[in-house]
Amino acid sequence: MTTPSEKEKMLSGSEYFPSCKMLQQERATAKRLCQQFNRHDVDDRKGSRKILASLVGTYAGAWIEPDFYCDYGYNIHLGKNFYANHGLVILDTATVTFGDDVMLGPGVLISTASHPLDPVKRRKGVETALPITIGNNVWIGMGAKILDGVIIGDNAVVAAGAVVTKNVEVNTVVAGVPAKRIKSL
Template structure:
């Protein structure tokens, strides 16, 4: 397997592989263009967002926005990321419809080995993240690799999501835990 195949399969891989470096560089260039584009150019902005995500998208990404690859972000309709969001999409991230990210949210599929020798060798891994429909993350929420968040979930500001969260709940804390039920969407 090449390093990209390993990365997308959840296996340990070398992030400094030439192909992966080139793909991250392309995403950085697109993010740079997006982050320096005047807000008075909405059509150009939307075209850059669609190019970055590798699909036609109505996503609204406020500047600054940063990601690793872009093409692994599968955003549903009505996706909004407020200022200062970072998405490390080394593995696929599936985001449902009508999801909102407050400022400073980090969604990270990438992780590193606990063993210091392995970590120093450049090895890392990535695990997919799934976010349901109608989800809202408060400011500075961090979502860790491999989690699934159900539909109609609100995650309170500053929370760290390191385990799956059930649908129709308000979740807060580090680690984030359900504290309240929300009526299901009718």
């Protein structure tokens, strides 16, 4: 029986060390592609789309306004008609899946990564990651933050500035820190 790699541990939700050489190299590759995308000629959307398609795991004709940053890229799966405004950051140490017709306002942060509460483990550099799933027809407002392990149901709306720490039901509007249901749609 072989010991799982740090990448395998990361993708399984187990504790892992992001400082391993392989993961460092993969993050560097993603950062280079993000840099190419962010500096690409604004009049060459076809070229920008080609860079995005090579960066993310699934690309179905989505558009992201520069600047965009991610950790690995290959863990990001974009549905049809996905749109993100400027300043999107996705820390994709686990899978981040977007349904179709999702809209993100400027400055949205989506993070699958977390650090242990135990200070000894934290000092050692251990991390964990849990996937995030965002359903169809979801609108996430400006400056919202979506944390690890969250599932956002179809047709949900996340208000600007909300910090989503728990699942959001379908057809629901959430707001606040931490985000709470404010109404049904």
